Structures are given as C-alpha cells and as structure tokens.
Amino acid sequence: MCRYILGRLAQAALMVMGLLVLVFVLVRLSGDPINLLAPRDATPEQIDEIRVAYGLDRPVIAQFGEFVVDAVQLDFGTSIRYKQPVREVALERMPATIELGVAALIIAVGLGIPLGVLAGMRAGSRTDGTVRGVALLGQTIPDFWLSLVLILVFAVNLQWFPPFGRDTFTVGGIAIPDESIVLPAVALALFPMAQLLRFTRSAVLEVAGEDYVRIARSKGMPRRVVYRRYVLKNAMIPLISVLSLQVGALISGSLYIENVFAWPGAGGLLAEAVSNRDIPLVQGLAFLGGLITIVFSVLADVLYTLADPRIRLGVAR
C-alpha cells in the first residue's frame, strides 16, 4: 500500500508540473503576453521596459524555467492592480474562502447525503421523484442568479441577513463570521449538494442490487438492518472521491458567489483580477486553485485505500 501511495504522490507531482505548463501556456494564448501586461497607452520605450522587467525578452524555454522556479516558491510577480506581490494578495484572501467553502460543504453534505440515501432506498417512489427533481434543479439553477434571488428575498424583503459583506464577532481572539455567511454559503452549497445527492442515490441503488444484499434479504434479515449494515457502509466508500471532487466545484462557485456577495475571499479576487486583466494575479490564483484540487484528489485516493479493505489488502490489485 505504501508503494501505491508513493506512486500516487509521484503522479500528483507530474500533475502539478502539467498544471504549471497549462498556466504558462494559457497566458501566452493571445500571442505576445506583453499586450496583457502593458497599459493601453504605453509608449514603445515603456513596453520595452516592461518586457525586460517580466523577462519576456528571453527565449520561451528560459522564461518557463524561471516561471517554474518562481512558482514553486509561489512567487508569481507583482499584482498590476494592488502593486503588491501576488502571493501576499492571494494568501491574505484565502481564509475567507476556506471559511465559506467549509460552511457550504457542511450544508451540501448535510442535505445531499441523507436525501440521496432516502431516494435510493425508495427508488421509483414519489419521494424519489421529488428528491430527484430537487437534484435536477440544483444542477440547472445558475448559482450567481440564485445569489441574487436570495439577496432579494432574504436580505432586501425579509431583512433576515445582510445583502453582502462579511461581518464577524470575536470569540477568544478569533474572528468568526456571523449570519452574513448564511446566504453565500447556501448559494455555494447548491451545486455540490445536487451532485452529492445524485451520487449517493445511485451508489445506494447499486449496492442494493449486489448479491450479498440479496442473500441477506433472502435469509429474512429485516430491510432496515440490511441497509444499515451492508448497503450504507459500502455505498459510503466511493463517496470519499466524490466529496473530493466537490472541492473543484466549490472553487469554481466561489468565483461567482464571492463576487455577488462581496465576500472578501480569493474567488472574488480572481473574478476581479480577470475583469481588470491583472494577469500575474490571475496566473497565481489559477495555479493555487488547481494545486488545491490536486492535493485533495490525492488525499481522497489515500483515504480511499484506507477505507476499502479490498484495495488496502491488495485483493483488487
């Protein structure tokens, strides 16, 4: 198993390398990146200066080498807008994003998994139909539009929550967000909730069709016991990887949600950097986002091997 984990880590290192290539290439898609870095009204002399400052006068291979060396230290240059190192600007915004992501994940798991189990246990029933309808809606409602609707209903009309911003109260020197986190967390949870629900439902259905479940049922074991002992336990294992996939969904969603709710996190920062064409900042944040996703997928794979004895004991391999 150690060998498997080591192999997975090596694979992840390759992925990070690939991610660096991707980020490097993407910024050069438009041809000469100088067009993105220089202000519109720059004189030819200024353009040359900027070109030298960013090392764009050197061969592409040298540029890439330097980019990798810098990127490993999370050094992505200076933000055009903030005139500060990208690393500082980006890391400063991370806690708020993590906070929001965790809150959304709690909502998504808390609703998605129980509803999925319920639907899976009663496949074909009216409950199942309703739950599947909820999942379908969750996957088709645009989260940024839902955010606006939530603001309109719960902030403007009912005035239960503030329409935007992050307010905190302090407990033992730690700032904890108050009810201002509720609306953005609900909006962000929508899509992962729908995905978890759909997945849990089909996992339960699939395990319920296995031979060992049929045998347990035919022995006369009560349905409830069969579900608790066999079906749920086995259906939960693949959930680990599905959960890790939600990290990507949360990062994607945070771009919009933080933008709409003016939540001071890294997602909103990226949305802002994109509209300002703050390319160094875009590059840094995109790399961070990809990196976090890769880290979680490795973590999920390792947990998976620990949770599934068939893999842990090397039976399946």
Next chain:
Amino acid sequence: MSAPAIDADRGEVSGRVSRGWRALLRSPGGAAGALVFVALTSMAVLAPLVAPHDPLQQNLRAANSPPFWSDGGSWTYALGTDSLGRDVLSRIIYGARVSLAVAIGGVAIALTLGLVFGLIAGYFGGRFDRFIVSANDLVLSVPYTLLVIVIAAVVGNSLFNVILIFGITDVPVFLRVTRGEVLKLRDSTFIEAARAVGVPRRRILWAHLVPNLVGPLGTLATFEMSSMILYEAGLSFLGLSVPPSTPSWGNMISAGRDSLEVYPWISIAPGVAIIVAGLGLNLLGDWFRDALDPRTRRVPR
C-alpha cells in the same frame, strides 16, 4: 451476448428510430425536454419574427417598466424593460441565439475532436493512448470554471472565441467517454469477427464502432449542451463572453444587478430562461440514457 450481423441492417435502424420517437412522446419527461429544445431552437432561429421589439432599441421614456402582472405593467412590454428601456422579453428571445450557438457549436467541436482522439487512443492504445489519457486527466483535474475564465480573460471576447473555448475545453469529457466505450467494444465478438474476416481497419472503426457510440455520445452531448448554456451565462455574467451590447442571458442578469432591489425583473427573467433551457436539456438527456440503456429502463438512475 450474441453477435449482431456484421453490417447493420438499415431498415431495422430506421424502424428503431421511429419507435424511438413514439417512445419519446410517451414519456412525460422526454416529451417535455424535447418540447423545450424545439421551442428554444425556433425562438433562436425565428427571433426577428417572434420578438415583439427590437432587442437593442432603447426607449428611455419607458425605462424600467415592470412586467405585465405587476402594477403599472402592460402587455406592450410583457416582461418589462431594462434601465435603457429595452424590452426584456425580446432580449431573452435574442439571447437564446447566443446560448444555443455556444451550446451547439461548442458541443459539435468537442464531440468531433473527442470522438476522433478517443477512437484512436482507445482502439490503438500504446504510447499515444498514454499521452492522451494523462493530458486528459490533467485538464479534467482543473476546476472547469477556473480554466474557462482564465482562457476567456486572455483571448478576449467574441462569440466565435467563446464557442471555440467551450469546444476545446470540453474535448476531454467526450474523449474519455469515447475511449471507455471503445475499450469495452474493442474485444467484443462482433468486432473480432469483423477483424477475422478481414474487414479493413478504417471500416471497422467507422462502420462498426462509431454506430455503437451514437447512444452514449448523444446522451452526453445533450447534457453538455445544458452545462454549456450555464457556463456561457456565467462567463457573460462576469463580462467575459459576448460584448455587453449583444443580448445574452448572462449579460442581462449582470446588467440588472445594480437595480436588483427596485427593478428585480431585469435580472430574474433571464435566469428563468436559463433554468428552463437547462431543465429541458437535462430531461431530454435523462430520457436518451434510459431509453438507450435497457438496464436502467425500469428504475431511473
């Protein structure tokens, strides 16, 4: 599983298709999905005939008129007007053009490239396959919105670019499904039989493998169209898709943001259009999948 005849009988295929149509109309979800898709397409194609107003025409005197059901609303502007007095309904109708162009164009590109590379990778295997699979996994590991937004920010916004961005970034999804299906089919009896009687490789690929991919890829294409409509709206919302002057659903939601509290319909109405389109395509996709996979016919998955 018994091996089907080496050459698909054309008569049987067309019989299956017409039976499929009848089954589609019998299933409420499938029929609703098909209806939405047909409505959406006709709306986009016939926009100049269907739309009550010019979507770009401003009428500042009628700016921010409410929709017909609220006080002060009228049927002249059934869904109200925006801050420049442009008719929201007409803009939604014209907006369907952008959404559909991106969905159909993007899926066409992704499907074609994904099919070709997936076939080659899956059927021939080897080093090319390994390279393709790792490149594919890499792109799939990056959060999709992140990828699309960064590219859109760099290459700039025009309808053509947006279609191209979605088409190319979505190739991995089609490639993976194609490759998986090809791997399953490659060693099946009917392919083996075709190979044994000396059917040329190209003919095996196009006459035997590709027809078997129509089901899974068609289903996927429907779902991907629905996601592309959603993602395009997202790009538009951030101002990274078509220019703000072009009516698109995302642009409209974004334009209504500032006056959300007073004139909510400007943002709300186009969102409803996105949801209806997405629901329709998803229902159609669900129906495709269940109809084409006999195992799931009884209990929907």
